[in-house]
Amino acid sequence: MKIIIAGAGDVGFHLAKLLSYEAQDTYVVDFDGEKLEYLNNHLDVITKKGDATSIKLLKEIGVSSADLLLAVTESPNTNFTISVIGKALGVKKTIARISNPEFLNNPCINFKDYGVDFMISPEELAAEEIKSLLNQSSFNDTVAFENGVFNIMGTTLGYKSPILDLTVKETxxxxxxxxxxxxxxxxxxTSQTIIPRGDTEYKINDQVYFSVPKYSIDKLYPIIGKEYIDIKNVMILGGSRVGRKTARKLCKDNFKVKLIEKDKDKALQLAEDLRNTLVIYGDGRDLELLEEESIREMDAFVAVTGDSETNIMSCLVAKSKGVKKTVALVENMDYINISQTIGIDTLINKKLIAASNIFRHIRKGEIVALANLHNVDAEVFEFEVHPGAKVTQKIIRELRFPREAIIGGVIRNGEALMSFGDFQMQSGDKAIVFCLPEAINIVEDLFK
Structure with missing residues (x-):
C-alpha cells in the first residue's frame, strides 16, 4: 500500500510512526528540513522536502499510483488544496485535516465531488473525547465498542484497591x-507497557486497563477501590475551539457548564454562541477568581487553553481545591505519559487523537474500529472474524497469539463473551484486541 503524508508535524509524525511498523510504502512531504531529517533518523519512511501543493512534486513521488493521500499540515486550507490536487492527479483516497466546523456533515455540499473523501477535525475529536471521559468519571480513559457492549476502562490504582500486590490470576x-x-x-x-499474564502483580499507582462488558462496569468500582462519581458541574478554562465545542456538547447532555476566557471580545462572542453556558471574562490562573466562581463546588475541571503548562498547572490547582476530575489539553506529545505521575486524571493531545482516528482508514478490511489509549503506545482494535480465518480454527491458547497482544473479549450476535484460553471464535464474531505496534501485522494475519 502506497501512502503519502503531507505534513511532518505531530499528526504526520505519529501516522508515519504507526505505518513504519508495517510494510507500507510511505512518503512524507514537508517544507521543514529539520523535521524530515528527524523522521529519517527515527523511522523507515521516504521523505521529500517541498510544497505538497506542487503538482510537479506530487507527480515526482507518484501520487497517481498512491492508495491514500493524508493532508495533515497545520493549515486547513492547504490540506483542502492538497486533497483536491491529489485526487485530480489520480490518488485513490484523500483525507484532510480541517478545523472549520461547517465542513463537517454539511448537507449542502458533497466535498467528495471536489476530491476530499474524508475530513477530520482534531478539535471536534478532542471535545468528544472529553465528554466521554466525564461520563465515566472514576476512570481516566474509556473506549466503547459496539455502542458500549464492550468497554476499555483505564484507571490508576490507589491504596484503597483490594487487588494491590495480588496477581492477575489471584484477582x-x-x-x-x-x-x-x-x-x-x-x-x-516506566515507559514500558505490560501485557499482563497470570503471574503479573498489580502495584500501587499502576495505570491499569480493563476490558469490561457493559453489565460489569458497576461491579468494577469495588475492584479498583473507587466509587462512582456523578459529574454535573463542570468548569472549562479557555474559550479555544476545543473549549467551545466541549461546552456545547456538555450542555447538550445537561451538564452545568462554566467557561472562563481571558480575552474580552472572545468571551462576549462565546456568551452569544453558548446560550446554556455561563461564560466568565477573567484570567483562570487567578486563584481569587476561581474561588469566586465556586471551584470547590465543581465536579470536573477541564483546561483547554493554548498553553500546555497553564493547563497542567491550573488542573493541579483544581485538584488541590477538591475537584474530583481534571482533564488538561497538552500540545507537547512528551507530556502525555506524565499524567500518572503528576496527579492529573487525564492529559489529552488532539493531534494524537486525530492521528489515531486517521489510522483506522489505513487498516485492512478485517478491522471495523480502532482506538488509542492515552498513556500507552498501543492501539485497541475491533476485528471482524471472517469465514476461514485462522482464529476460528483453534481455541485461543493454541493460536500462538503474540505476547505483545491480548484478546479483551468477543461480541457474538450483540452479546459480550469473555475470551479466556479455552474460548474459540466463530465467523461473524467481533473481537476486541489490545496490541503493541510491533505485533499488529502478526495479529492481522491471524484474522485473515
Missing part, C-alpha cells in the same frame, strides 16, 4: 463473579 479467583479481563498495565515511572 480473577477472588472476584470470580465479575466479568473483566486486564489487558494492559503501565507501571509508574
Amino acid at each position: 480473577k479467583e477472588k472476584f470470580c463473579l465479575v466479568d473483566f479481563i486486564t489487558i494492559a498495565i503501565k507501571r509508574e515511572g
Whole structure:
C-alpha cells in the first residue's frame, strides 16, 4: 500500500510512526528540513522536502499510483488544496485535516465531488473525547465498542484497591463473579507497557486497563477501590475551539457548564454562541477568581487553553481545591505519559487523537474500529472474524497469539463473551484486541 503524508508535524509524525511498523510504502512531504531529517533518523519512511501543493512534486513521488493521500499540515486550507490536487492527479483516497466546523456533515455540499473523501477535525475529536471521559468519571480513559457492549476502562490504582500486590490470576479467583479481563498495565515511572499474564502483580499507582462488558462496569468500582462519581458541574478554562465545542456538547447532555476566557471580545462572542453556558471574562490562573466562581463546588475541571503548562498547572490547582476530575489539553506529545505521575486524571493531545482516528482508514478490511489509549503506545482494535480465518480454527491458547497482544473479549450476535484460553471464535464474531505496534501485522494475519 502506497501512502503519502503531507505534513511532518505531530499528526504526520505519529501516522508515519504507526505505518513504519508495517510494510507500507510511505512518503512524507514537508517544507521543514529539520523535521524530515528527524523522521529519517527515527523511522523507515521516504521523505521529500517541498510544497505538497506542487503538482510537479506530487507527480515526482507518484501520487497517481498512491492508495491514500493524508493532508495533515497545520493549515486547513492547504490540506483542502492538497486533497483536491491529489485526487485530480489520480490518488485513490484523500483525507484532510480541517478545523472549520461547517465542513463537517454539511448537507449542502458533497466535498467528495471536489476530491476530499474524508475530513477530520482534531478539535471536534478532542471535545468528544472529553465528554466521554466525564461520563465515566472514576476512570481516566474509556473506549466503547459496539455502542458500549464492550468497554476499555483505564484507571490508576490507589491504596484503597483490594487487588494491590495480588496477581492477575489471584484477582480473577477472588472476584470470580465479575466479568473483566486486564489487558494492559503501565507501571509508574516506566515507559514500558505490560501485557499482563497470570503471574503479573498489580502495584500501587499502576495505570491499569480493563476490558469490561457493559453489565460489569458497576461491579468494577469495588475492584479498583473507587466509587462512582456523578459529574454535573463542570468548569472549562479557555474559550479555544476545543473549549467551545466541549461546552456545547456538555450542555447538550445537561451538564452545568462554566467557561472562563481571558480575552474580552472572545468571551462576549462565546456568551452569544453558548446560550446554556455561563461564560466568565477573567484570567483562570487567578486563584481569587476561581474561588469566586465556586471551584470547590465543581465536579470536573477541564483546561483547554493554548498553553500546555497553564493547563497542567491550573488542573493541579483544581485538584488541590477538591475537584474530583481534571482533564488538561497538552500540545507537547512528551507530556502525555506524565499524567500518572503528576496527579492529573487525564492529559489529552488532539493531534494524537486525530492521528489515531486517521489510522483506522489505513487498516485492512478485517478491522471495523480502532482506538488509542492515552498513556500507552498501543492501539485497541475491533476485528471482524471472517469465514476461514485462522482464529476460528483453534481455541485461543493454541493460536500462538503474540505476547505483545491480548484478546479483551468477543461480541457474538450483540452479546459480550469473555475470551479466556479455552474460548474459540466463530465467523461473524467481533473481537476486541489490545496490541503493541510491533505485533499488529502478526495479529492481522491471524484474522485473515
